[in-house]
Amino acid sequence: xxxxxxxVLLIVALIAFPGCGGVIxxxxxxxxxxxxxxxxxMVLEENAGLEIVWEDAKDARxxxxxxVQQKARAEKKLQERAYPEAMKFYQASNDFLSRMRQFMxxxxxxxxxxxxxxxxxxPSLLMADNHLKMGIISRETGRESAASRNLKKAQDFAHKSxxxxxxEWGLFLEQEILSLSGPKxx
Amino acid sequence: xxxxxxRLGRIFVALTCAGALWSxxxxxxxxxxxxxxxxxxxxxxPQTIPDFSVQNLQGNQVDIRSHRGQVILLNFWxxxxxxxxxxxxxxxxxxxxxxxxxxxxxxxxxxxxxxTIKNFLEKESLNMPALxxxxxxxxxxxxxxxxxxxxLINRQSLVVYRTMGAMDWTTLQTTSIxxxxxxxx
Numbered sequence: 001x002x003x004x005x006x007x008v009l010l011i012v013a014l015i016a017f018p019g020c021g022g023v024i025x026x027x028x029x030x031x032x033x034x035x036x037x038x039x040x041x042m043v044l045e046e047n048a049g050l051e052i053v054w055e056d057a058k059d060a061r062x063x064x065x066x067x068v069q070q071k072a073r074a075e076k077k078l079q080e081r082a083y084p085e086a087m088k089f090y091q092a093s094n095d096f097l098s099r100m101r102q103f104m105x106x107x108x109x110x111x112x113x114x115x116x117x118x119x120x121x122x123p124s125l126l127m128a129d130n131h132l133k134m135g136i137i138s139r140e141t142g143r144e145s146a147a148s149r150n151l152k153k154a155q156d157f158a159h160k161s162x163x164x165x166x167x168e169w170g171l172f173l174e175q176e177i178l179s180l181s182g183p184k185x186x
Numbered sequence: 187x188x189x190x191x192x193r194l195g196r197i198f199v200a201l202t203c204a205g206a207l208w209s210x211x212x213x214x215x216x217x218x219x220x221x222x223x224x225x226x227x228x229x230x231x232p233q234t235i236p237d238f239s240v241q242n243l244q245g246n247q248v249d250i251r252s253h254r255g256q257v258i259l260l261n262f263w264x265x266x267x268x269x270x271x272x273x274x275x276x277x278x279x280x281x282x283x284x285x286x287x288x289x290x291x292x293x294x295x296x297x298x299x300x301x302t303i304k305n306f307l308e309k310e311s312l313n314m315p316a317l318x319x320x321x322x323x324x325x326x327x328x329x330x331x332x333x334x335x336x337x338l339i340n341r342q343s344l345v346v347y348r349t350m351g352a353m354d355w356t357t358l359q360t361t362s363i364x365x366x367x368x369x370x371x
Contacts, residue, residue, distance in 0.1 A: 049327030050345060051233040058227060059350075061331040113331045115266060116297050117322055 035168040038109045040129065043120050044072045057096065060103035061113075064123060067096030071126060074133070083137045090130045097123045097130075106164040125170050128157035132177055139180075151181050225349065226363060232344035235337075236327040240317045243300055248292070248317055257367045258290045258339040262325055265298060265306040267333040269352035274312055280355040280364070281314045287368055291315065296322040340367050 052066035074089030100123045111121035135150035158174045161167075235258075239249040250258070261277060263270035281291045295303055296319035303316055319325055328337065338347040347363065354360070 046326060047329070049236045050329060052329070053231045053233065055230045056227075059331075061329060065329045114333060115264070117325070 030166060032166040032168045032171055033109050035172065038120050038122070038165075038167050039169050040075075040126075043068055043122060043126065044075070046119055048072065052096075054092075054096070057099075060100060063096050063100040063103070064121070067093045067100055067123065067126060070096060071130060074130070078133060078137070083141060087134060087137055090134050094127055094130050097127050101127075105160070107161040107167075107170075109165050109167065122161060122165070122167075122169075124157045124164070125161035125167070125173065128154045128161060128170075128173055128177070130154075131157060132173065132180070135177075135180065148181075151177055155181065226338075226359070227348045227350075229344075229346055229348070232340075232346045235339050235343050235345050238324045238327055240294065240319050240324055243304055243316050243318070245300075253290050254343055255341050256288060256290050257341060257364070258292070259336060259364075260328075260339070261291070261293045261334055261336045262296070262328065262330045263293050263334045264295055265302055270334045271310070273334060273352040273355065274310055276353070276355040278312050278314055280360070283361075284364060284368075289364060289368065292317050294319050294324060296320075296325045338363065338367060341370055 047065045047068035052062050052069055054066065057063050057066050070089050070093035074086050074093055077083075077086035077089060104121075105124065107124050108121045110118040112118050131150045131154035135147045135154060138144070138147035138150055154177045155174070158170055158177060162170045162174065235250065237249075237251055239247055239251075242248050259280075265271075277291075277293070281289075285291070292315050294317045298318065300318055303318065307313065307316060328335070332350045334350075334352065336349045336353065337345050340346045346367070
């Protein structure tokens with residue numbers, strides 16, 4: 001075997017072996033991660049703190065945090081039934097999360113930031129939830145076509161999330177989306 | 187002999203690259219843009235520093251709110267982080283130079299034992315104030331995901347600068363930024 005080939009094999013072995021460990025998605029028939037271990041409340045709490053504004057978001061983590069923080073604001077407005085404001089924050093959340101997904105689009109229940117520190121990382125599922133709630137608001141305000149569009153997007157993002165990480169949270173969300181996806185019942 | 191050296195050199199480079207990638211967590215999609223590293227990121231819309239309270243190495247509680255109106259440098263680091271080790275001496279020099287001028291400097295390590303930090307600081311001859319973020323909550327509040335990450339806070343309690351990665355804290359760029367912040371009223 002030539003020296004060059006040995007060298008290339010050495011590099012591939014050294015890089016690939018440790019490098020793949022953290023990114024293999026959990027798929028298939030494995031039982032879903034319980035909702036107690038991954039849910040919206042936990043994600044919102046984990047990303048509260050120093051506020052991220054769009055102009056100052058520079059790195060992947062900033063975009064994820066920004067997306068979650070905007071979502072927290074949207075959830076509050078939704079509870080207050082302040083629909084226009086809620087829609088604005090859901091959209092802002094999606095803008096951040098879409099940008100995040102350009103860096104990385106695999107959901108992961110324990111993403112290792114560095115030694116001993118993992119985070120719940122669910123950009124796709126958060127976008128699914130945003131679109132679901134935008135769909136509900138659209139329907140409430142009589143905009144049926146916007147509702148359908150949002151529910152379709154919600155379904156796509158929930159599917160993407162479940163492909164990379166099967167969670168009860170994602171499965172509940174998927175069920176909710178499906179139950180709302182038909183035409184409005186009067 | 188020369189050929190063998192070359193071969194050893196290549197193996198060394200390969201091991202170094204692999205080591206660097208391993209220490210990056212094995213996943214490269216989160217590596218920050220090169221332009222964002224080791225330089226001051228100034229915030230266009232500075233946000234207020236989150237409130238937090240953590241223990242120092244003596245076991246006393248330090249509440250960041252007690253430093254309102256002062257210029258603060260918060261350095262998030264870890265004893266196991268090579269870049270943190272690298273920037274330690276220059277940060278110490280900065281502390282020595284600016285402590286008497288009113289700069290508040292804290293190094294915050296998360297989820298480490300006080301003894302580990304004490305031993306490390308003794309070994310490295312560093313005496314900057316160190317705080318322990320036992321649960322990692324303070325790091326979470328700031329969204330730290332790289333060690334070291336440093337924030338500069340002005341007298342209005344606004345986070346005005348951030349750096350990620352090892353810095354030389356004795357450069358003219360660094361000291362002029364801190365001078366400027368100290369001058370502001």
